[in-house]
Amino acid sequence: MAQSFPEDVLEHVFSFLNHDRDRNAVSLVCKSWYDIERLSRRRIFIGNCYAVSPEIVIRRFPDVRAVELKGKPHFADFNLVPEGWGGYVYPWVVSMAGAYPWLEEIKLKRMVVTDENLELISKSFKNFTVLVLLSCEGFTTDGLAYIAANCRNLRELDLGESEVEDLSGHWLSHFPDNCTSLVSLNISCLGSEVSFSALERLVARCPNLKTLRLNRAVPLEKLPNLLCRAPQLVELGTGAYSAEIQSDIFSNLSEAFLGCKQLKGLSGFWDVVPAYLPAMYSVCSQITSLNLSYATAQNPDLVQFVSQCGNLQRLWVLDYIEDVGLEALAAACKDLQELRVFPSDPYDAEGNVTLTEQGLVAVSEGCPKLQSVLYFCRQMSNAALVAIARNRPNMIRFRLCIIEPRAPDYLTLEPLDAGFGAIVENCKELLRLSMSGLLTDRVFEYIGTHAKKLEMLSIAFAGDSDLGLHHVLSGCESLRKLEIRDCPFGDKALLANATKLETMRSLWMSSCSVSFGACKLLGQKMPRLNVEVINERGPPDSGPEDCPVEKLYVYRTIAGPRVDMPGFVWTMDERVSSRFSRATEGHGD
Amino acid sequence: MRSTMIDFEKTELRLGLPGAGGGGNEGETSRNSSGKRGFSETVDLKLNLNSNSSDGNQVEDMKQKNIIPASADSAKPPTKAQVVGWPPVRSFRKNILAVQKDTTTTDVNKSGGSHMAFVKVSVDGAPYLRKVDLKIYKSYQQLYDALSKMFSSFTIGNCGSQGLKDFMNESKLIDLLNGSDCVPTYEDKDGDWMLVGDVPWEMFVDSCKRIRIMKGSEAIGLAPRTVQRCKNRC
Numbered sequence: 171m172a173q174s175f176p177e178d179v180l181e182h183v184f185s186f187l188n189h190d191r192d193r194n195a196v197s198l199v200c201k202s203w204y205d206i207e208r209l210s211r212r213r214i215f216i217g218n219c220y221a222v223s224p225e226i227v228i229r230r231f232p233d234v235r236a237v238e239l240k241g242k243p244h245f246a247d248f249n250l251v252p253e254g255w256g257g258y259v260y261p262w263v264v265s266m267a268g269a270y271p272w273l274e275e276i277k278l279k280r281m282v283v284t285d286e287n288l289e290l291i292s293k294s295f296k297n298f299t300v301l302v303l304l305s306c307e308g309f310t311t312d313g314l315a316y317i318a319a320n321c322r323n324l325r326e327l328d329l330g331e332s333e334v335e336d337l338s339g340h341w342l343s344h345f346p347d348n349c350t351s352l353v354s355l356n357i358s359c360l361g362s363e364v365s366f367s368a369l370e371r372l373v374a375r376c377p378n379l380k381t382l383r384l385n386r387a388v389p390l391e392k393l394p395n396l397l398c399r400a401p402q403l404v405e406l407g408t409g410a411y412s413a414e415i416q417s418d419i420f421s422n423l424s425e426a427f428l429g430c431k432q433l434k435g436l437s438g439f440w441d442v443v444p445a446y447l448p449a450m451y452s453v454c455s456q457i458t459s460l461n462l463s464y465a466t467a468q469n470p471d472l473v474q475f476v477s478q479c480g481n482l483q484r485l486w487v488l489d490y491i492e493d494v495g496l497e498a499l500a501a502a503c504k505d506l507q508e509l510r511v512f513p514s515d516p517y518d519a520e521g522n523v524t525l526t527e528q529g530l531v532a533v534s535e536g537c538p539k540l541q542s543v544l545y546f547c548r549q550m551s552n553a554a555l556v557a558i559a560r561n562r563p564n565m566i567r568f569r570l571c572i573i574e575p576r577a578p579d580y581l582t583l584e585p586l587d588a589g590f591g592a593i594v595e596n597c598k599e600l601l602r603l604s605m606s607g608l609l610t611d612r613v614f615e616y617i618g619t620h621a622k623k624l625e626m627l628s629i630a631f632a633g634d635s636d637l638g639l640h641h642v643l644s645g646c647e648s649l650r651k652l653e654i655r656d657c658p659f660g661d662k663a664l665l666a667n668a669t670k671l672e673t674m675r676s677l678w679m680s681s682c683s684v685s686f687g688a689c690k691l692l693g694q695k696m697p698r699l700n701v702e703v704i705n706e707r708g709p710p711d712s713g714p715e716d717c718p719v720e721k722l723y724v725y726r727t728i729a730g731p732r733v734d735m736p737g738f739v740w741t742m743d744e745r746v747s748s749r750f751s752r753a754t755e756g757h758g759d
Numbered sequence: 760m761r762s763t764m765i766d767f768e769k770t771e772l773r774l775g776l777p778g779a780g781g782g783g784n785e786g787e788t789s790r791n792s793s794g795k796r797g798f799s800e801t802v803d804l805k806l807n808l809n810s811n812s813s814d815g816n817q818v819e820d821m822k823q824k825n826i827i828p829a830s831a832d833s834a835k836p837p838t839k840a841q842v843v844g845w846p847p848v849r850s851f852r853k854n855i856l857a858v859q860k861d862t863t864t865t866d867v868n869k870s871g872g873s874h875m876a877f878v879k880v881s882v883d884g885a886p887y888l889r890k891v892d893l894k895i896y897k898s899y900q901q902l903y904d905a906l907s908k909m910f911s912s913f914t915i916g917n918c919g920s921q922g923l924k925d926f927m928n929e930s931k932l933i934d935l936l937n938g939s940d941c942v943p944t945y946e947d948k949d950g951d952w953m954l955v956g957d958v959p960w961e962m963f964v965d966s967c968k969r970i971r972i973m974k975g976s977e978a979i980g981l982a983p984r985t986v987q988r989c990k991n992r993c
Contacts, residue, residue, distance in 0.1 A: 441859060
């Protein structure tokens with residue numbers, strides 16, 4: 171077939187395609203389109219760093235400028251993945267240092283990054299501009315010093331909620347005096363004090379600074395100094411929001427906020443002293459994103475402040491907001507799209523705040539654009555869930571955590587199957603769902619039947635039998651990530667739906683009933699899956715074949731089994747699992 | 760497709776009504792219908808680490824294995840045990856809330872109100888470290904029990920439960936140290952390495968940053984001073 175357009179015309183057309191899905195589709199048309207596309211792809215996103223190897227990526231895409239990688243499974247956030255599991259960025263940085271000298275952006279989530287990695291990054295990429303490390307670990311402030319010192323055109327440094335070994339705040343002073351390029355700086359996870367004068371000078375000489383998230387050590391009294399030097403800020407994360415109550419501090423603060431005409435997002439607020447909240451009243455009506463989830467302020471101060479923010483689109487808050495605060499929110503913030511309510515006291519079974527299902531129902535009634543919810547509470551009812559589902563068919567993300575595992579509908583004492591069933595039936599665009607409370611196999615039947623757009627599902631302490639898992643795996647056509655803990659799901663559903671797993675990014679199952687024998691079988695039969703057993707108490711073959719494994723992580727990959735596994739992770743691939751076989755076959759490898 | 764090679768007989772599902780004969784936990788739902796008893800079945804437990812256990816309810820065992828006992832004293836009604844990773848609050852957030860509670864609470868002791876104290880535990884010879892929350896335990900005994908179970912798969916001589924318990928017994932202490940078994944040590948807030956057990960439990964929890972169970976020659980090397988310290992202990 172004759173080529174219709176010259177290559178550079180096609181390349182120009184492709185340059186308008188930014189989404190991976192579009193580019194992937196284009197690359198399937200024919201060989202020449204595949205080649206043009208791969209040579210012109212500049213951004214890659216790898217949702218599981220073990221699904222592919224750096225070599226394979228580099229071979230296909232030789233001129234990449236931005237890389238995004240994710241490492242550990244999501245449940246690592248909750249201490250379910252033992253330390254040392256993996257997710258090292260090292261092999262990627264080393265390969266890219268050679269292959270992508272023009273690399274500009276690296277974004278990592280849940281990966282292990284060392285100071286050596288950071289040093290290599292800072293010295294390998296001359297045009298390096300963006301470093302985002304979300305929930306990463308393994309590095310110290312010394313590593314940050316390399317980035318500050320060597321990345322001449324650094325625009326973005328975002329440390330997310332990473333675990334950084336904080337040796338000193340001195341690293342910030344490594345930004346050279348001629349560094350004026352910063353647009354976004356997030357150091358909120360750091361504990362130690364940075365030199366305030368260095369910070370002040372840095373902020374003053376970066377006219378394009380739009381996002382500044384300070385750490386707790388930056389005192390409130392000094393905040394006006396920074397705000398005056400950066401009135402163009404769009405997002406601000408305060409440091410500790412507390413000081414002795416002094417009128418001059420208050421007036422300085424108010425005046426400084428008055429000057430921030432572009433401010434749209436606020437966060438920080440550690441150790442908040444409520445008396446200082448009104449200092450921000452002048453910006454409240456501009457604010458669209460508010461993160462008060464570390465603010466221990468209570469009502470009425472809390473609700474009073476939130477009610478001032480009539481244009482709020484996103485609110486993260488502690489359960490100190492209580493039902494009464496959420497009712498006020500529902501009345502005042504008609505543009506609200508995302509609500510997250512975190513528990514102030516997650517380990518207290520009783521709780522000491524009046525936050526119930528009523529608050530969430532009120533917000534679902536009053537906020538027509540509400541589409542994303544994360545809600546921790548201590549009681550729930552089917553009636554409430556049905557109401558929420560009917561109010562908000564536009565819901566896209568719904569994550570509900572009832573603190574007590576297997577808690578039933580507190581009014582009827584029945585399982586919450588009907589309530590979650592209503593959610594999946596009414597919210598046809600639902601992409602993400604996390605469930606809790608007392609749930610039987612029936613809820614999974616509802617999910618398999620209705621949740622056709624669902625991409626991520628999190629299940630804990632739910633279900634009765636393999637039928638539950640089978641409903642999900644056989645019914646949820648769009649499922650990409652499934653994470654399960656403490657459910658009575660075993661071998662049957664897993665093996666019967668083995669091919670489904672190749673259409674997903676990953677499956678996590680811990681404290682379930684999947685036997686070692688089934689894991690071996692899955693690994694043998696599905697060569698394009700990595701089937702990894704995590705057993706901290708010893709090799710999985712030290713017991714009988716029907717003994718359940720502690721944790722199972724299955725993911726599709728074209729890179730073959732991992733080579734960096736720690737001692738407590740066993741891979742069930744064809745060659746390896748034969749080593750576990752009881753009959754001696756004499757297979758080495 | 761390789762999937763057709765899966766033995767379908769093995770994977771045949773019984774399509775009965777949900778919850779009826781589905782295997783596993785039919786009893787769960789009725790037991791839990793009274794509401795706030797969800798944790799109780801998981802609290803009064805014996806950590807069954809023998810993976811050869813083939814008694815009826817393996818799922819029950821699996822649930823229990825995630826749980827660290829709050830109290831080894833079965834005479835009192837058990838306090839609610841913490842399930843690992845539940846509720847699903849990220850460590851970052853947990854730590855910040857804990858520290859904030861300290862500073863906003865009126866309690867005198869700075870870390871008295873804190874809900875958790877995760878410290879790393881290393882055992883010489885074990886391939887990886889663990890993390891434990893010291894706030895879950897109420898005594899050195901409970902800590903030793905939990906640690907020996909955690910590291911039981913690494914046979915480090917008498918670092919089993921009995922070995923560490925012997926450590927509590929002063930008359931056996933000298934034998935233990937001379938016999939090159941285990942010495943539990945910890946790094947305190949000042950960065951010094953101390954012998955576990957000298958100070959009252961609460962003080963230990965407040966000051967302990969990490970734990971290292973030494974063994975072999977290093978432990979012997981520690982012996983002369985620690986023996987003296989043990990003799991001075993009252």
